[in-house]
Amino acid sequence: MNLAMNKGLTRALMLTGALALAACTNPGAGDDVYLSGDPSAGGVAGVQGDPSSPAYFQQTVGDRILFAVNESTISPTAASTLDLQADWLLQNMDFSAVIEGHADEQGTREYNLALGARRASEVRQYLIQRGIAPNRLKVVSFGKERPISICSDESCYSQNRRGVTVLSAS
Amino acid sequence: MIRRFLTCLAATMMLGLPAITEAAPLRIEITNGVIEALPFAAPDFVAESSNASQLAKDIAQVVADDLSGTGLFEEIPDSAFISTITSFSSPVQFADWKAINAEALISGAVSVQPGGGLTVKFRLYDVFAGTELGSGLQFTGTQDGWRRMAHKVSDAVYSRITGESAYFDSRVVYVSETGPKNDRKKRLAIMDYDGANLQFLTDSRAIVLAPRFSPTGDRILYTSYETGFPRIYVLDVASVRRRVLEQQNGTMSFAPRFSPDGQTVLYSLTQGGNTDLYKMDINSGRTQRLTSAPSIETAPSFSPDGRRIVFESDRSGTQQLYIMDANGGEPRRISFGQGQYGSPVWSPRGDLIAFTKQNKGRFHISVMRIDGSEERVLTSSFLDEGPTWSPNGRVIMFTRETQGANGKASLFSVDITGRNLRRVRTQGGGSDPSWSPLQE
Numbered sequence: 001m002n003l004a005m006n007k008g009l010t011r012a013l014m015l016t017g018a019l020a021l022a023a024c025t026n027p028g029a030g031d032d033v034y035l036s037g038d039p040s041a042g043g044v045a046g047v048q049g050d051p052s053s054p055a056y057f058q059q060t061v062g063d064r065i066l067f068a069v070n071e072s073t074i075s076p077t078a079a080s081t082l083d084l085q086a087d088w089l090l091q092n093m094d095f096s097a098v099i100e101g102h103a104d105e106q107g108t109r110e111y112n113l114a115l116g117a118r119r120a121s122e123v124r125q126y127l128i129q130r131g132i133a134p135n136r137l138k139v140v141s142f143g144k145e146r147p148i149s150i151c152s153d154e155s156c157y158s159q160n161r162r163g164v165t166v167l168s169a170s
Numbered sequence: 171m172i173r174r175f176l177t178c179l180a181a182t183m184m185l186g187l188p189a190i191t192e193a194a195p196l197r198i199e200i201t202n203g204v205i206e207a208l209p210f211a212a213p214d215f216v217a218e219s220s221n222a223s224q225l226a227k228d229i230a231q232v233v234a235d236d237l238s239g240t241g242l243f244e245e246i247p248d249s250a251f252i253s254t255i256t257s258f259s260s261p262v263q264f265a266d267w268k269a270i271n272a273e274a275l276i277s278g279a280v281s282v283q284p285g286g287g288l289t290v291k292f293r294l295y296d297v298f299a300g301t302e303l304g305s306g307l308q309f310t311g312t313q314d315g316w317r318r319m320a321h322k323v324s325d326a327v328y329s330r331i332t333g334e335s336a337y338f339d340s341r342v343v344y345v346s347e348t349g350p351k352n353d354r355k356k357r358l359a360i361m362d363y364d365g366a367n368l369q370f371l372t373d374s375r376a377i378v379l380a381p382r383f384s385p386t387g388d389r390i391l392y393t394s395y396e397t398g399f400p401r402i403y404v405l406d407v408a409s410v411r412r413r414v415l416e417q418q419n420g421t422m423s424f425a426p427r428f429s430p431d432g433q434t435v436l437y438s439l440t441q442g443g444n445t446d447l448y449k450m451d452i453n454s455g456r457t458q459r460l461t462s463a464p465s466i467e468t469a470p471s472f473s474p475d476g477r478r479i480v481f482e483s484d485r486s487g488t489q490q491l492y493i494m495d496a497n498g499g500e501p502r503r504i505s506f507g508q509g510q511y512g513s514p515v516w517s518p519r520g521d522l523i524a525f526t527k528q529n530k531g532r533f534h535i536s537v538m539r540i541d542g543s544e545e546r547v548l549t550s551s552f553l554d555e556g557p558t559w560s561p562n563g564r565v566i567m568f569t570r571e572t573q574g575a576n577g578k579a580s581l582f583s584v585d586i587t588g589r590n591l592r593r594v595r596t597q598g599g600g601s602d603p604s605w606s607p608l609q610e
Binding site for chain 2: 109138151
């Protein structure tokens with residue numbers, strides 16, 4: 001018998017048991033959690049007709065802008081949407097926002113995370129220039145992790161390269 | 171050629187069997203050229219206790235699968251055997267194995283001890299030379315650890331024939347994926363390199379990305395969105411306890427990797443939309459900024475000696491690979507071919523860098539020398555990315571994602587020669603593999 005070998009294998013087995021136990025005991029998320037802004041996530045409440053509701057912001061003001069391939073520049077179309085977002089945020093001071101940056105699937109995971117962060121940050125800077133207090137605007141990048149359109153061509157990619165302004169209560 | 175004996179294996183040489191020191195012709199040179207797979211026979215191991223017959227069969231099969239899976243060896247099926255092995259100590263009838271062209275023969279025996287312990291022993295024969303190659307080895311452990319003991323046998327056989335270290339007794343941590351593309355659930359999972367013994371390490375409530383083993387395999391770094399924002403966590407494999415490493419407000423952190431001594435974590439931190447490289451002493455939490463450029467710097471990986479870092483940056487306008495000193499300084503660009511280069515990983519041998527290449531709408535896993543020369547494309551598909559090296563630097567595992575609305579991610583492996591592309595067995599989809607070192 002070889003003790004060293006024996007010990008190694010025994011430890012491996014104990015480990016297996018520990019993993020099985022731990023798989024379902026992860027605690028919940030931390031304190032800065034917010035609901036995702038994608039409609040499928042059901043994170044938006046309120047009546048669309050009420051101009052101060054998040055639903056109005058999402059659907060009438062427009063909660064998202066789109067980007068060109070590998071770009072984080074705000075297009076003129078995007079700028080007009082962001083102008084409306086800024087106006088709404090100035091009138092509805094009870095809300096803060098998390099700005100999500102997203103990328104299409106044509107890129108490596110890490111690069112897309114960084115690219116999404118650039119996009120979210122550009123949106124944030126634009127809104128700050130339009131008078132929104134910086135402390136009301138957080139940013140997060142989802143890289144290519146949260147596509148909303150799932151085909152593998154430009155018609156979907158163009159929808160996925162987006163910045164989404166997700167409201168949260170201040 | 172003198173055989174290298176594997177002193178690294180914690181195993182006992184069997185008494186009364188002097189090591190063969192004579193030269194023998196059984197050898198695969200896997201450094202260059204086209205390889206013809208070496209035919210081998212691995213008959214069922216001999217059950218030396220009445221309750222070991224199933225294990226004796228299963229262990230021989232795992233050994234055969236390990237060796238065949240390399241593409242360097244070809245299993246001769248049992249149905250071709252002229253004789254079989256019924257006693258571990260009886261002389262081998264070399265003529266019977268030569269007749270079916272088995273160049274290598276692996277014989278083994280398995281016994282379950284009264285206390286429940288398992289003993290596995292094996293011998294490797296060079297059939298055409300009519301000699302034993304190396305000495306018999308014996309492994310002891312518990313019955314539940316039988317697959318590891320089988321992998322140890324495979325590791326020894328592979329090493330004796332190729333003269334290189336092996337990779338079978340190793341694990342892979344990866345991201346298990348289920349659900350459609352627009353509602354994908356991701357969990358960290360760990361398994362043996364061949365897909366056996368799967369265990370989940372996290373639930374699917376938060377997105378998890380890119381787990382990375384520590385140099386001894388005891389800890390895993392990964393990125394999780396459990397707070398809603400990407401943060402780096404370190405998870406202890408034995409206890410499955412985890413803690414957040416980096417949580418400055420208003421920042422994101424991702425793409426972590428351990429230093430070769432396991433003390434330092436390299437990673438990317440994004441602040442104000444700009445992503446740069448940092449490193450952190452994992453015990454003190456002290457951080458050091460390594461790059462300060464308006465461009466994206468990410469996906470860093472240490473050289474095996476810990477003195478240099480390879481990473482990707484778009485400072486030139488497109489994603490390219492750079493090497494710099496581990497303490498920062500001026501990076502030197504090493505990629506100059508067509509397309510974009512990302513997710514570089516330094517090989518455990520130190521001589522190559524594996525990376526993801528994106529060119530003309532296709533993705534490739536490729537390797538190059540550390541000076542950027544001899545770039546070699548190993549794979550091509552709609553989306554291949556995220557290479558990780560086998561412990562011996564011979565094989566690369568990576569993510570392959572298929573195209574379209576029903577696209578799914580799976581793990582694949584390929585030899586660094588570009589041969590032997592294989593899907594790695596996982597339960598459901600999988601991405602972002604990280605290969606552990608050989609287990610002790």
